[in-house]
Amino acid sequence: MEKILDRIVKKNKIKTKFGNVANYIPGLDKAGKEDLGICLLDMDGNRYVHGDYNKKFTIQSVSKPIALMLAMLDNGVDYVFSKVGTEPTGDAFNSMIRLETAIIKKPYNPMINAGAIAVSSMIKGKDKEEKFKRLLDFFKMVTENDTLEYNEEIYSGENRTGNKNRAMAYFMKDQGVIESSVEDSLDVYFKQCSIEVTTVDLAMVGMFLARNGRLSTGEKIISDYQAKAVKSLMMTCGMYDGSGEFALKVGIPSKSGVGGGIMSVLPNKMGIGIYGPALDKKGNSIGGDGILEDLSKELDLSIF
Numbered sequence: 001m002e003k004i005l006d007r008i009v010k011k012n013k014i015k016t017k018f019g020n021v022a023n024y025i026p027g028l029d030k031a032g033k034e035d036l037g038i039c040l041l042d043m044d045g046n047r048y049v050h051g052d053y054n055k056k057f058t059i060q061s062v063s064k065p066i067a068l069m070l071a072m073l074d075n076g077v078d079y080v081f082s083k084v085g086t087e088p089t090g091d092a093f094n095s096m097i098r099l100e101t102a103i104i105k106k107p108y109n110p111m112i113n114a115g116a117i118a119v120s121s122m123i124k125g126k127d128k129e130e131k132f133k134r135l136l137d138f139f140k141m142v143t144e145n146d147t148l149e150y151n152e153e154i155y156s157g158e159n160r161t162g163n164k165n166r167a168m169a170y171f172m173k174d175q176g177v178i179e180s181s182v183e184d185s186l187d188v189y190f191k192q193c194s195i196e197v198t199t200v201d202l203a204m205v206g207m208f209l210a211r212n213g214r215l216s217t218g219e220k221i222i223s224d225y226q227a228k229a230v231k232s233l234m235m236t237c238g239m240y241d242g243s244g245e246f247a248l249k250v251g252i253p254s255k256s257g258v259g260g261g262i263m264s265v266l267p268n269k270m271g272i273g274i275y276g277p278a279l280d281k282k283g284n285s286i287g288g289d290g291i292l293e294d295l296s297k298e299l300d301l302s303i304f
Contacts (some may be wrong), residue, residue: 001040004298005050009036012276013051013289019278019286022258026157031057031260031277036287041207042270053199057275058154059079060257062202063139063192064116065209065230065238070138071122072226080122084115088244106177111237111255114168116173120192121169121178121185128184132191139192140166141244142208143201144216155194193257199273202263206271209253231265235303239289242282250292251302262288266301 015036025031037052085108107115125131140148169186172178178185191192208215209231213222231253238255239246246254252272254264260277262285272295276287296302 001048004295005038005040006050008291008294008298009038009051010184011294012036012287015290016276016278016287019276019280021260021277022279022283025154025161025258026155027151028058028157028259028277033278035260035278036276036291037199037274038288038291039203039273040249040270041203041272043207043210043268047200047203049199052275053273055275056140056196056198057261057277058151058193058257059195059197059202059261060193060259061111061116062197062205062255062259062261062263063195064111064119064255065090065124065141065234065255065263066142066205067135067192068110068115068121068230068233069142069213069222069226070135071119073222073230075122076089077226077229078284080110084110084118086233106175107172108219109233109237111233112240113165116170117165117169117185117189118172118177120189121180121182122230123188128181128187130200131184132188135188135192136195139195141215141221143197144283145201145204148201150191150194151196152194154292155191158190158193159187163184166187185206197261197273199275200262202273202275203271204273206263206273208271209265210267210268210269210271231267235266239284240282242280242284242289246284246289246292247304249303250289250296252292252296253303254292256284256288258283260285260288263291264292267303269301 035052213227234253262274264272274288276285
């Protein structure tokens with residue numbers, strides 16, 4: 001496996017020169033464009049790593065499946081999906097056009113920004129500080145990493161420049177999708193996107209879902225149905241408006257983020273974490289996408 005990863009990472013590192021590091025959130029542009037790393041964990045406890053696997057980066061949209069898990073635990077599956085849909089959009093992750101044009105005025109799914117903000121608004125707590133603490137503690141639990149914290153610089157930049165996210169949130173408040181404070185909900189969302197992780201942390205989340213919501217100790221945290229819901233949405237919506245092509249070429253439930261991370265799940269087999277901040281035009285790691293395509297072909301990993 002080490003030889004396979006070495007060859008595939010080297011091959012796809014060349015692609016990073018064709019991507020661009022995100023710069024619309026202050027601080028993200030500090031990432032090294034050529035960075036590329038992977039961590040693969042399997043059900044037997046084996047860990048395979050290569051490249052820049054241990055570099056810290058902000059989780060960004062890879063946080064969405066994790067927040068969704070806690071929202072379902074807090075509110076139940078039926079309530080969450082009464083506020084947020086389950087259909088892919090075909091639009092960019094930060095598009096707001098369907099919020100107004102859809103017959104039912106709710107976000108299409110929890111993997112786009114509008115849906116994720118709505119999900120973050122459902123986290124229980126007496127104030128925004130308690131809500132985020134509960135969410136961060138949940139992140140720490142599913143990654144089995146008690147050292148996780150958020151990046152204050154990135155959070156401040158997201159909060160300061162997140163005008164489109166703010167517009168979507170207030171529109172959803174007007175439609176009754178968001179029932180709590182808009183600014184509190186946004187604060188939780190911006191902070192969750194700013195949590196710093198490594199590929200190992202993402203692979204641990206992938207393993208958590210591969211085990212249908214169990215920690216490495218065997219403790220059951222979410223139900224099989226909740227785990228299935230998260231993996232299904234990752235498969236259909238997790239790679240932004242490139243999800244359909246990704247399903248065809250790779251066939252692995254995955255969630256990307258503009259910080260360069262990708263978290264992937266092979267049910268009952270393995271969890272994969274990837275870091276590559278050079279993004280394609282749809283906001284996905286260009287090198288990471290290539291790694292997953294090559295791994296899927298070589299190891300026959302597609303779930304289809």
